[in-house]
Structures are given as C-alpha cells and as structure tokens.
Amino acid sequence: MTNETAKAQLADLVEMVQGSFAAVARAQRDRARLTASARSGGRRVTVTVNADGVVIKTEFSADIGELTYSEIATAITAAAQEAAVQVKQKSQEILAELQAEQAKIPTLSEVFPLMPDIQAMMPTPPEVSMAPPNAAERRAPDADAGPRFENVEEFEHDPEARARTDAATPGW
Incomplete structure (x- = not known):
C-alpha cells in the first residue's frame, strides 16, 4: 500500500512539473510578444521598445522642429527609459503569474529532506541603472572583484612550485 501511495505521489509530481514546463513556455511566448511605448518632449517623441527594452520604433510628431537637437535627444532618452x-x-506581471503557479510544486528539499533548497541559494540580480554613462551610481568601488573568502588555506596549483616549497621536500 505504501508503495502504491508513493507511486501516486510521484505521478502527481511529474504531472505538476510537466504543467510547469507548459506554463514556462507560455510565459516565454507572452513575454516575447511584449512591447511598450512612451511619449516625451511635449508628446512630440514616441519610442516603442520590445520585451528586452530595445528600441524598435521611434516617431516624431509634425511639430518636432520646435525642439532643439539637445531637447530631442533628451526626449528620446526619456521616452525610451519610460517604455523600458x-x-x-x-514582464514582472507575467513572471509573478508563473511563480505563483510554480509555488504549488514542492521543492527538492521538500521531496528529499536532506537536499538543500537550491532556489533559496540563488543570488538576486542587482537593479540595472538608468543613469547615463559615467554617472556616479555607475561607478563601483571594486567592480571587477569576485567573491571574497576568509579563513581559507592557500594551495599552490603548479606542481613545480609545490616541489620548491619546504613542506614538499622529501626530508621534511
């Protein structure tokens, strides 16, 4: 009886996972079709972006000539940022629906108690800046530094260098 119960639970889990894959595919299709448009410069500039925030269309009204080049450039940037x-x-609304659906599926740590919760271990990406290049918020104190580890033992990976250390000599 216990074996039959386990088989039924596994079948339910497989069905939930398959449904989740279908939901992911649907969310990906829905997101790929997304566009957004925004206006700026006194409604003289309209910019449309795709799901990735890439400009796919820029339109100017008939009275665009009333703006200076600098004002037009600023209006394009502002409209593109707003559309993005x-x-x-x-995209976040689509993702929220998907996450709500996927929350119904038990995690690996719920199915296998000794398994760590991998999803909880994933880092969250930082917010992407809308500031122009060289803006203060784009400058990081140590941008290319990797993770820092403390209380670790150094290991020389080069066998020849290891052979030259006192600890690796045969008489040590």
Whole structure:
C-alpha cells in the first residue's frame, strides 16, 4: 500500500512539473510578444521598445522642429527609459503569474529532506541603472572583484612550485 501511495505521489509530481514546463513556455511566448511605448518632449517623441527594452520604433510628431537637437535627444532618452520601465513591469506581471503557479510544486528539499533548497541559494540580480554613462551610481568601488573568502588555506596549483616549497621536500 505504501508503495502504491508513493507511486501516486510521484505521478502527481511529474504531472505538476510537466504543467510547469507548459506554463514556462507560455510565459516565454507572452513575454516575447511584449512591447511598450512612451511619449516625451511635449508628446512630440514616441519610442516603442520590445520585451528586452530595445528600441524598435521611434516617431516624431509634425511639430518636432520646435525642439532643439539637445531637447530631442533628451526626449528620446526619456521616452525610451519610460517604455523600458513599462515593459519591465509587464514582464514582472507575467513572471509573478508563473511563480505563483510554480509555488504549488514542492521543492527538492521538500521531496528529499536532506537536499538543500537550491532556489533559496540563488543570488538576486542587482537593479540595472538608468543613469547615463559615467554617472556616479555607475561607478563601483571594486567592480571587477569576485567573491571574497576568509579563513581559507592557500594551495599552490603548479606542481613545480609545490616541489620548491619546504613542506614538499622529501626530508621534511
């Protein structure tokens, strides 16, 4: 009886996972079709972006000539940024629906108690800056530094260098 119960639970789990894959595919399709448009410069500039925030269309109204080149450039940037924010919000709504569906599936640590919760270990990505190049918020104190480890033992990977150390000599 216990074996039959386990088989039924496993079958339910497999069905849930397959449904989750279908939901992921649907969310990916929905996200790929997303676009967003925003206007700026007194509604003289309209920019449309795709799901990745890439500009796919830029339109100017008939009275665009009333703006200076600098004002047009600023309006394009502002409209593109606003459209990117809109498309990101739409993407997050799709992702939230997907996450709600996937929350119904037990984690590996729930199925196998000794297994760590891998999802909880994943780092969250930082917010992407909308600041222009060389802005203060884009400068990081140590941008290319990797993870820092403390209380570790150094190990020389080069066999020839290891042979030259006192600890590796035959008479040690």
